[in-house]
Amino acid sequence: MEPDLTNAILDALSASDAPILTSNAFPSHPSLKVKSALDRLSSRQMIEIKALENEVVTLTKEGEDIAANGSHEAKVFAAVVAAMDGLKIADLPGIVGKDNAKVGQGNAFKRGWIKKDKDLLRASTESIVDETQQVLIGVQKTKALNDSKALQDLKRRKLVSLAKEHDYQVSKGPKYAREFVKEETDLTPEMIASGSWKTTAFKSKNFNAKGAVTPSGTFHPLNKVRQEFRNIFFEMGFEEMPTNRFVETGFWNFDALFVPQQHPARDLQDTFYISDPAVADGPRADAPNDPHCPKPKDGEKALDYQEYWDNVREVHEHGKFGSIGYRYPWSADESLRLVLRTHTTSISTYMLHKLAANPRPARYFSIDRVFRNEAVDATHLAEFHQIEGVIADFGLTLGGLIGFMEVFFAKMGIHQLRFKPAYNPYTEPSMEIFGYHAGLGKWVEIGNSGMFRPEMLESMGLPKGLRVYGWGLSLERPTMIKYAVSNIRELLGHKVDLNFIETNPAVRLEKD
Secondary structure, eight states, X not given: OOOOOHHHHHHHXXXXXXXXXXXXXXXXXXXXXXXXXXXXXXXXXXXXXXXXXXXXXXXXXXXXXXXXXXXXXXXXXXXXXXXXXXXXXXXXXXXXXXXXXXXXXXXXXXXXXXXXXXXXXXXXXXXXXXXXXXXXXXXXXXXXOOOHHHHXXXXXXXXXXXXXXXXXXXXXXXXXXXXXXXXXXXXXXXXXXXXXXXXXXXXXXXXXXXXXXXXXOOOOHHHHHHHHHHXXXXXXXXXXXXXXXXXXXXXXXXXXXXXXTTOGGGSTTTOOBOOSSOBOOOSOOOOTTOTTSOOOOTTOOOOOHHHHHHHHHHHHHTOOTTOOOOOSOOOHHHHTBEEEOSOTHHHHHHHHHXXXXXXXXXXXXXXXXXXXXXXXXXXBOSEEEEEEEEEEEETOOHHHHHHHHHHHHHTTTOOOEEEEEEEEXXXXXXXXXXXXXTTTTEEEEEEEEEEEOHHHXXXXXXXXXXXXXXXXXXXXXXXXXXXXOOOGGGTSSTTOXXXXXXXXXXXXXXXX
16 A cells, blocks of 8 residues: 655655655656545645646657667667577578567668668678667656657657656745645544544635535426426416327327328328337227226216217218318228327327217317327437416417417417418318527427318217317427427437436526
């Protein structure tokens, strides 16, 4: 075990009137041990230290071998001299080694130590001075070489390298003493009982020192922004929908939303289908012990799921409730195929069908993950989070939807909106929502909205006078804007920087 250098440093300072260098005073001690002792004394103001950084020349492993055993060319010369009548060139690698023969033969010729006589090598001089070895021995002692040309040559031969060496200049501090007295860190019951605490030296406390970082969990930026949206919805009187069903049947995900079975969104290149099991049962009542499903309230009528199934099939095939439908042969097998939900609107459909048991004004929202079979790039992932809200009430109009959108987005700090007509199979009229992004200096799409079609609502058993607003937007886009993330893969997925997750600040959507 290395001895404590604390008192040794104090002794070295006592013996010198000038500051000392640790590299001179303690050359054989590990630098970490020296620095530990310096910090211990400096914290008590017994010494003052000044860090110095020097560039030194150090030997490589090959350079150390030459300093100990001689250069390649010297080994070649010794082998040629030992041969007396000349050394066959082919025998040289077997005597001095392949590497020594390759490098040393050329250097020995260059210095005029040997000559070639047909297939033999002969000595050209009686004795030599191994300058390379001498220079390397000097470098080993002084860690320096003043001859720049020689230094470059040795670096080229990979015998030396340059390195940074840390040194410390040490001088006496205001509380310097010849002997270091160990200080106690704790006041013990024994000290109090004996009274020794009165004369004991205690280590001073550094109340300005930073404490150790306590490992802890942290919220992902998406969760922080998600909570902000939840607060907005709760403030506006919305109820959160259950979103635990990542896998849906085509019925809830498409057919109940009046999406035709030939729609491109139902193709394999746009939707993930489940292979095992491939299909599920038709719409049915929830299990009585399912904690995620809303419980029926007193006075609500029982829902007829078979009638709902028949209404959806009829409205697709032949038309119903004033609609001519799509007029195509509707397939029950296609409706029962299992998919990873492509939107949370399937949950909205489920909740609106529940509302048919007791039609009344209602406000629902959901924020959860959805899945699309898309090519992954800087702005798209195969899975993302959708924010969705629905409002059911009597006498709703398109103007009311526009007004509500202005209030809703104003709570996020977005005050300039534009609305563009759009098409959705399950809403009519439909509108894309654009907001002005001051940072980008342009209008960007921030959501989609519309009023649910009668073919969708009346199939559930909802009365004709009850109308429903629906709108949605992604969670990733506002999060990327708030946290200045340009690539969505840096926000969600295997490329996420955990340091960014741990250090990202809180966010308030109403603040610019």
